[in-house]
Amino acid sequence: MTITAGTEAELAVIDGLIAEQEAALLERTPASARIMEEARGSLAGGVASSWQDAPPRAIWIDHGKGSKITDVDGTTYVDLHNGFGAMLVGHAHPAVVKAVQERVALGTHFAQPVPDLIPVAEELARRFDQPKWRYTNSGTESTLAAVNLMRVVKNRPKLIKVEGTYHGHHDAVQVSVYPDLEDCGPVESPHSVPVHRGISPEVAANTLVVPYGDVAAVRRALEANPGQVAGMIIEPMMMNIGVVTPPPNYLADLKEELQRHDVLLTFDEVKTGLTVHPGGATGLLGVTPDIVCLAKSMGGGLPCGAVGASAEVMALVEDDSYEVVGTFNGNPLTMAAAKATLLEVLTPEAHAHVEALRDRMVAGAEDVLGRYGIEGYVSAYGAKGAVTFSATRINNFRDFLAYDGRYGHVHWLFQHNGGVFLPPWGKVEQWTLSVQHTNDDVDVFLMNLETFAKALKG
Ligand SMILES: Cc1ncc(COP(=O)(O)O)c(C=O)c1O
Numbered sequence: 001m002t003i004t005a006g007t008e009a010e011l012a013v014i015d016g017l018i019a020e021q022e023a024a025l026l027e028r029t030p031a032s033a034r035i036m037e038e039a040r041g042s043l044a045g046g047v048a049s050s051w052q053d054a055p056p057r058a059i060w061i062d063h064g065k066g067s068k069i070t071d072v073d074g075t076t077y078v079d080l081h082n083g084f085g086a087m088l089v090g091h092a093h094p095a096v097v098k099a100v101q102e103r104v105a106l107g108t109h110f111a112q113p114v115p116d117l118i119p120v121a122e123e124l125a126r127r128f129d130q131p132k133w134r135y136t137n138s139g140t141e142s143t144l145a146a147v148n149l150m151r152v153v154k155n156r157p158k159l160i161k162v163e164g165t166y167h168g169h170h171d172a173v174q175v176s177v178y179p180d181l182e183d184c185g186p187v188e189s190p191h192s193v194p195v196h197r198g199i200s201p202e203v204a205a206n207t208l209v210v211p212y213g214d215v216a217a218v219r220r221a222l223e224a225n226p227g228q229v230a231g232m233i234i235e236p237m238m239m240n241i242g243v244v245t246p247p248p249n250y251l252a253d254l255k256e257e258l259q260r261h262d263v264l265l266t267f268d269e270v271k272t273g274l275t276v277h278p279g280g281a282t283g284l285l286g287v288t289p290d291i292v293c294l295a296k297s298m299g300g301g302l303p304c305g306a307v308g309a310s311a312e313v314m315a316l317v318e319d320d321s322y323e324v325v326g327t328f329n330g331n332p333l334t335m336a337a338a339k340a341t342l343l344e345v346l347t348p349e350a351h352a353h354v355e356a357l358r359d360r361m362v363a364g365a366e367d368v369l370g371r372y373g374i375e376g377y378v379s380a381y382g383a384k385g386a387v388t389f390s391a392t393r394i395n396n397f398r399d400f401l402a403y404d405g406r407y408g409h410v411h412w413l414f415q416h417n418g419g420v421f422l423p424p425w426g427k428v429e430q431w432t433l434s435v436q437h438t439n440d441d442v443d444v445f446l447m448n449l450e451t452f453a454k455a456l457k458g
Pocket of ligand 1: 084140239268270
């Protein structure tokens with residue numbers, strides 16, 4: 001019998017494979033199970049961050065080196081999770097280790113500026129075409145600063161965000177992140193759906209929601225709220241529903257539309273910054289916003305973040321109209337790691353190496369999908385990429401809701417049991433390559449994809 005993609009028959013095969021692969025994963029990770037049980041006694045839910053406990057159970061890690069990580073059961077994986085995309089430098093990169101070791105002996109925190117702040121800011125300015133910078137400690141803090149800054153600059157309360165995007169866990173952006181379809185409202189003017197009941201209705205109402213890729217929807221939101229909107233925050237390429245790229249001219253047209261209404265534009269490049277291109281999505285797509293938010297990969301694996309903006313916007317930080325503050329902002333250890341990351345590790349040759357690996361991933365994965373007749377496609381830029389198991393391209397959150405997440409999950413399980421650690425939440429996330437990955441690493445990924453394809457299609 002031929003089984004067609006997405007049919008009941010194929011989904012029954014998928015359910016069977018999920019059961020089999022989850023059992024295999026649980027069977028070979030007893031130390032993770034033991035530690036998780038112990039952790040539940042003192043850590044809420046047994047983990048430090050809720051998304052660390054992905055089904056079937058959190059895998060506890062012992063150490064990482066180069067392109068690989070080893071779990072507490074002693075299993076070594078090619079790491080394409082890469083700390084939710086933060087480890088573009090790979091694990092324990094010698095240049096980062098040296099920089100951190102040298103700095104740690106000199107004191108790790110003063111809450112006073114240290115000279116390393118300057119070369120890092122200069123390099124970010126060069127790469128992202130924003131003249132002035134401030135540091136934070138996470139992506140959430142970066143988008144928090146950007147949203148507040150837009151409001152202070154324009155002295156208006158409202159914000160526009162895209163349906164289905166994640167910008168961190170502060171209230172203003174905890175709206176319509178992964179809303180249920182029944183709550184979403186009309187596709188052209190989605191409802192503002194708070195993520196949890198701790199977000200007040202007033203806060204949610206100040207965050208207007210639009211579909212990705214639709215400038216007319218932004219225009220309508222602006223016209224319906226005259227003089228009320230301070231700015232729009234957007235992930236220039238959506239990175240929490242696989243990898244979604246903007247339609248032609250979308251970002252340029254968006255910027256123009258916002259400018260027409262005297263409204264600011266922030267790019268949340270927490271995931272795309274440095275990974276999709278040396279200059280992030282800004283560099284890749286050629287549109288420069290008013291504010292750029294960074295975090296993750298700029299810090300070589302230390303907690304980090306940064307906000308860059310035009311001189312006009314940062315003037316309001318300089319005159320204290322809006323204070324970007326934080327005890328650990330510009331922490332010396334983070335700055336030492338960021339300096340090594342930006343100036344020593346992420347050279348043009350290193351970026352080119354990642355691009356070549358990406359080409360191998362894409363060509364190999366497309367070949368497997370084609371040979372086995374699997375409905376899906378590969379979307380990849382720089383270090384980032386995903387196999388999306390959908391017959392049609394995912395262009396926005398509604399498209400994402402419409403296809404079955406079990407394919408992504410079972411693929412994740414096959415990769416995991418085959419020695420490749422992709423980010424969990426298979427339908428949502430994408431791989432991140434590092435400068436320390438090799439062709440051999442890519443080939444293990446491709447072999448596992450083929451094993452999955454064979455199991456599915458026979
Ligand atoms: C696009 C985007 N913005 C912001 C954040 C929040 O970053 P953090 O987890 O460092 O607070 C994330 C985290 O995944 C993200 O993907």
